[in-house]
Amino acid sequence: MEMVLKIAREYRFGLVIGCQNWKAVLLPCVLIIVWQCITASGMVKPILLPAPAQVIDSFIAMAYSGELASHLGTSIVRVLEGFALAAILGVGLGIGLGIFPFMAELMEGVIGLFRPIPPIAWLPLSILWFGIEEGSKIFIITIGSFFPIFINVLDGIRQTDHKYVELAKVLEVPRQKFITKVIIPGALPFIISGLRVGLGYAWMCVVAAELSAGMKGIGYMLTDARALAQTDRVLVGMLTIGVVGKIMDSILKAAEKKIVSWKESFTGV
Known part of the structure; x- marks a missing residue:
C-alpha cells in the first residue's frame, strides 16, 4: 500500500x-x-530544408562519431574564455565609472566611438594582431560581450536609490562599506542581466569568428557543411548552439533568482 x-x-x-x-x-x-x-x-527541396528525421539522423551520426562534441567543445571553451574576460572588464569598469562620474565623463567619448562598431568589423585587425588561432577569436568574443555587460552594470550603478545615497551621507557611512553594502547589491540584477545578454553575444561572436577563420569549432563546421551543401549538418550545428546557449542562459537565470532572493533577505524587503 x-x-x-x-x-x-x-x-x-x-x-x-x-x-x-x-x-x-x-x-x-x-x-x-x-x-x-x-x-x-x-x-x-530537401537540399534547402531537410526533413526533421534527416536532421535527427545527422545529429546521431555526428554525436556517435565524436565530431559534434569535438567542434562544440572547442567553441564552448572559446566562449567561456572570451566571456570571462568581458565579464571581468565590463563589471569592473562599469562599477568604477558608475562610482566615479568624472571618469565616466572623461571616457564617454571613447566609449561612444567604439560601441557602435560591430564585433565582426574587428576581425581583420584581430587576425593581424593575434593570427588565425585562438587569440583572434577570444578577442572578438571579448569585444562583442563587453559592451552589453558594461552598459548594464553602469546603468545599474547609476540607478541606485538616491534615498540610500543621502542616508549614507547623513550617517557618514565609509565609502568602501557604502559601495559593498549598498551600491553593488542594488546593481546585482542589472549585472546578471548584462551577463546574460553578453553571453548571447559571445555565442554570436564565436560563430562569426569561426566562420571567417579557423579549422575547428561550430562555426567552422557550419562553413564546411554549407560548402558541401549538407543542410542537415548546418541545422544540427544551429540547433546545437541554440540548446547549449539556452542551458547556459538558464544557469545564469537561476543564479539571478538566488541573488534576488538573497538581496531581499539582506535588505529586509
Missing part, C-alpha cells in the same frame, strides 16, 4: 511539473509539425 501511495505521489508531482511546463514546449512542437508538413508536401 505504501508503495502504491509513493508511486501515486510521484506521478502527481510529475503531472504537476508537466502541466507547468507544457507552454514552454508547445510552440517548438508546433514548429516541428509545420516543418515536417512542409518537407513532406514537397514544397521545398
Whole structure:
C-alpha cells in the first residue's frame, strides 16, 4: 500500500511539473509539425530544408562519431574564455565609472566611438594582431560581450536609490562599506542581466569568428557543411548552439533568482 501511495505521489508531482511546463514546449512542437508538413508536401527541396528525421539522423551520426562534441567543445571553451574576460572588464569598469562620474565623463567619448562598431568589423585587425588561432577569436568574443555587460552594470550603478545615497551621507557611512553594502547589491540584477545578454553575444561572436577563420569549432563546421551543401549538418550545428546557449542562459537565470532572493533577505524587503 505504501508503495502504491509513493508511486501515486510521484506521478502527481510529475503531472504537476508537466502541466507547468507544457507552454514552454508547445510552440517548438508546433514548429516541428509545420516543418515536417512542409518537407513532406514537397514544397521545398530537401537540399534547402531537410526533413526533421534527416536532421535527427545527422545529429546521431555526428554525436556517435565524436565530431559534434569535438567542434562544440572547442567553441564552448572559446566562449567561456572570451566571456570571462568581458565579464571581468565590463563589471569592473562599469562599477568604477558608475562610482566615479568624472571618469565616466572623461571616457564617454571613447566609449561612444567604439560601441557602435560591430564585433565582426574587428576581425581583420584581430587576425593581424593575434593570427588565425585562438587569440583572434577570444578577442572578438571579448569585444562583442563587453559592451552589453558594461552598459548594464553602469546603468545599474547609476540607478541606485538616491534615498540610500543621502542616508549614507547623513550617517557618514565609509565609502568602501557604502559601495559593498549598498551600491553593488542594488546593481546585482542589472549585472546578471548584462551577463546574460553578453553571453548571447559571445555565442554570436564565436560563430562569426569561426566562420571567417579557423579549422575547428561550430562555426567552422557550419562553413564546411554549407560548402558541401549538407543542410542537415548546418541545422544540427544551429540547433546545437541554440540548446547549449539556452542551458547556459538558464544557469545564469537561476543564479539571478538566488541573488534576488538573497538581496531581499539582506535588505529586509
